[in-house]
Amino acid sequence: MPCHYYGIFSACYKGLYGEGNPEPIKNHFQHMRGLYKMKLIVRLIAVVALAAVLGATLVAQDDVDRTDWPEVFSFGRFAGDDSSEALLNAEPIRAYLEAELGMPVTVNVGSTYTAVIAAMAAGQVDAMEVGPFSFVIAEREANAEPIAVGASESSLDAGEVAVYDPEIRPFYYSVFVTKKGNVNPVTGNPIRTLADLEGIDYAFVDPASTSGRNAPVMRLINEIDGLETPGDVDEWLNPIFAGSHPSAMLALINGDVLAGSTYEGNLINQRTEGLAEVCGFEDDQTGVTLTQDTLDEIYDDCPDGSLVVIAQTAPIPNTPVAIRADLPQSFKDAVQDALLSIKDKPEVLAEIGRWYVDPSTDDVLADELGLETLSDFYDVVRDIAAVTAEQ
Secondary structure: OOEEEOOOOEOOHHHHHOOOOOHHHHHHHHHHHHHHHHHHHHHHHHHHHHHHHHHHHOOOOOOOOOOOOOOOEEEEEEOOOOHHHHHHHHHHHHHHHHHHHOOOEEEEEEOOHHHHHHHHHOOOOOEEEOOHHHHHHHHHHOOEEEEEEEEOOOOOOOOOOOOOOOOOOOEEOEEEEEEOOOEOOOOOOEOOOHHHHOOOEEEEOOOOOHHHHHHHHHHHHHHOOOOOOHHHHHHHOEEEEOOOHHHHHHHHHOOOOOEEEEEHHHHHHHHHOOOOOEOOOHHHOOOOOOOHHHHHHHHHHOOOOOEEEEEEOOOEEOOEEEEEOOOOHHHHHHHHHHHHOHHHOHHHHHHHOOEEEOHHHOHHHHHHHOOOOHHHHHHHHHHHHHHHOOO
């Protein structure tokens, strides 16, 4: 049976650490609590600053057709390890949308991706950001449609603010990660290729996570002979579901698993926050295709004990903002316009920390990716969903 982690503390706590050895989790919790307090102060300052910006730039919405608009716009997000922090991090965009739309906006967080999808299906949230694979599920189960795609720099140094960069592409890679020096206990081989994952304890994020589960599963099915379904993958290695991307890497850092999957940006975050030494990602650059020669070079140069990438998945579209398709078109257009205009508002962008694009309207990207509509951008994810639907 897979072991299920939820945040810093897990259902497997006793079995992993023993009753008398709580120090690995205790020490990490104390460290994270300090980081959280600092983030809380910074975010509160940012929200106050954003309110001032919006107060100066708000434009009246009297000329917009508001027929059948919802009285309150409810936005759904995945809580991750800490629902309070998730709500705090969402406050700048909540405040921005409230000002731009001229109506109350609330943010609701779910303990899982599935919970957010269920909330949309029940009409409890009107829009959401829960990952590309979860969007495809929501498209089927909650009548969701994409209206914009998030983009951002992978990391910022202290004191830096987000600035729109048209060179940043709205897709990324999921990566297979191990700790340099980890050895497959069955074969005795160092873990440095996908074949070396057979039989080991392996951290996924959530069954509905694109980069934390389904894209890696698809890569393994395409790469390893004899693997045809997610069930085959789960028999081939020993999976746990960590509940969030940081928790998946925490399980690897603490030695509870020998490898795991996450998105590239999470590794940058781990390094930036001082939680792990991570090899590669020069200048924190992500979205770069790594050849096997490059992967080998990075592994060979990596110090023992550091996190290192041994393989990538196919490129994955960034998380979309998905909205209920049955809402009035004028309302959907207004939300989309507000999101797409963030990149043109430097002060707002600096507080929100990300911008939104529609790659189907970018001639270069649309031609390169074969896009006629924004929905086409997620065909690769639908292909993954078709293979992993029975898990």
